[in-house]
Amino acid sequence: MIRRIPLGRVATYGDVAGRAGLPGRARLVGKVLGMSPDVSSLPWHRVVGAGGVLSVGRYSAHAGQTQRMRLEREGVRFTRGGRVDLARHRWGPASARGTRAASRAARA
DNA sequence: CCACTGACGAGTG
DNA sequence: GCACTCGCCAGTG
Numbered sequence: 001m002i003r004r005i006p007l008g009r010v011a012t013y014g015d016v017a018g019r020a021g022l023p024g025r026a027r028l029v030g031k032v033l034g035m036s037p038d039v040s041s042l043p044w045h046r047v048v049g050a051g052g053v054l055s056v057g058r059y060s061a062h063a064g065q066t067q068r069m070r071l072e073r074e075g076v077r078f079t080r081g082g083r084v085d086l087a088r089h090r091w092g093p094a095s096a097r098g099t100r101a102a103s104r105a106a107r108a
Numbered sequence: 109c110c111a112c113t114g115a116c117g118a119g120t121g
Numbered sequence: 122g123c124a125c126t127c128g129c130c131a132g133t134g
Contacts, residue, residue, distance in 0.1 A: 013116050024129060030115040031131075050117050059115040067115095081122090 002033075005046040008074045009091040010084050012050050026050075034059055045070040046091075052084035 001020045005011050011019075013026035022028065033044055045067040049055035057064040072078070077085040 017116090024117085025131095026116040027114065027129065028116090028131070031113095032115095034115055035132095044115085047115075049115080054115095056115050063115080 003042050005091050010046045010048050010089050011091040052086045
């Protein structure tokens with residue numbers, strides 16, 4: 001599922017779990033990522049915590065910087081608090097910008 | 109079996 | 122925003 005996240009878009013741990021058919025198991029996603037021996041083969045930086053938080057810091061302070069750097073390079077916007085602007089970049093229904101429906105969905 | 113631990117999430121004060 | 126609590130569940134000792 002993580003490999004399917006488009007460039008410039010992000011998904012929360014919960015989103016990934018849900019799309020993988022395991023709703024409510026966000027923790028498992030993080031756990032698997034942390035244990036995966038070959039994480040370099042997938043866009044792990046596009047996976048963020050609920051609300052757009054970059055929770056990778058706990059795993060590795062260095063990884064936290066790498067994640068933000070890669071996301072910014074893909075054109076992802078951040079809020080003042082250093083969180084991803086999910087309204088614009090979240091992978092899903094609310095990610096289709098420009099339409100009224102999308103704006104409404106983004107607010108909801 | 110029990111206790112503890114997470115790259116988590118939602119709710120409350 | 123911060124500090125907690127509770128729910129979650131596979132893995133570990």
